[in-house]
Amino acid sequence: THLSELRVLMYLEELRTIKKEIQDTLNGYYEPDSDEDKLKRTQLVMNRVRARMLLNMASDPQVFGKILDCLMISPREIRKIAKDIIVLKKDIPKDIPGINLIRFTVGITPDDSKEVRLQKLLAYNAMSTKEELDEEYADKDYSVDDIISGEEEFCATVSDVLTKHIIEFWIDYLNSSISALGKYLPFTEEIVLMYQTLLQKLGVKKRISENIARYDKMFETKERLNAIADYASLELNNFISTVGRRYMSEENLKEISEKALRCNVNLDLTAQGIEATRKKQPVVDALNALDESFDIMRKPGFNESDMQTLRRLPLWDNFQRWQNLLLIGLLLASGVSTKDPAENQAVKELIEKINLLYS
Known part of the structure; x- marks a missing residue:
């Protein structure tokens, strides 16, 4: 009947709308080949x-300010991170020469998977389980996981360690802001990913680490935590507001x-x-x-x-x-x-x- 045909067309239109929404979502996660x-x-x-x-x-002209507010971080959380690293020493610099010497001696290469690296380390130490290796390396400044991980860039100084944790916090914060940012902008995942990509491409992490190292030497512990927190939050917030222009x-x-x-x-x-x-x-x-x-x-x-x-x-x-x-x-x-x-x-x-x- 005519009514049934209209109902079919209505449902079909709804399905096409849902299809379009799914396509838009998937396209946000797909990276073209060429x-x-x-x-x-x-x-x-x-x-x-x-x-x-x-x-x-x-x-609503206030939208501009709301967008930036979604992406700005407070020095309060960074101060907590600085305290964890500088005072409480919850993470410490790695013994890079030691790790690299073991990798070289065992024959571990950058192309090796984590499993291959583990097998090479087990064979060299004449052991059969990772637990045995963990016990063997228990008194070292680095772990078995450090040796077999795919990470080639290690934190050699306190400022490197602190910068690593600050950047991880910043990235987590940006990712958590995607939903709020979506009220004002489309493709929020792309925008957040852009900031993370530019941070890496423009060498921002290294610059932050170098500046934190200077603050680490300039101030006593209490003032040092505040100075580092203020600097890091200001630097990252400026990076947001200028989209990394000063680094280009x-x-x-x-x-x-x-x-x-x-x-x-x-x-x-x-x-x-x-x-x-x-x-x-x-x-x-x-x-x-x-x-x-x-x-x-x-x-x-x-x-x-x-x-x-x-x-x-x-x-x-x-x-x-x-x-x-x-x-x-x-x-x-x-x-x-x-x-x-x-x-x-x-x-x-x-x-x-x-x-x-x-x-």
């Missing part, structure tokens, strides 16, 4: 993020420019667009700009004079710069593989199956 596909994916993310941010800012080299900017050209996206790579410079202006000018902005926002269109007025508003200027930097960061982070190949392939196959449904 560089061009990765750039296309990044272009999609950039366009969606830019569009959503504009809509949200148009309806001319080579990085060149890479961004080339990718932007290939993606056909307009970015402002001038000093005005990427440098957070403080501009002095009389309070009365800012207040006048605020008054004028009410009329401007009610107009059907903006001219250049209107745009200049809006740029005199700190909130608008900061928002424009951060949005520009966010897009720059997404481009710079694109192409850096972060997915497990097997898991990525499984997601790809699942996407292909979903695409066949309700076509």
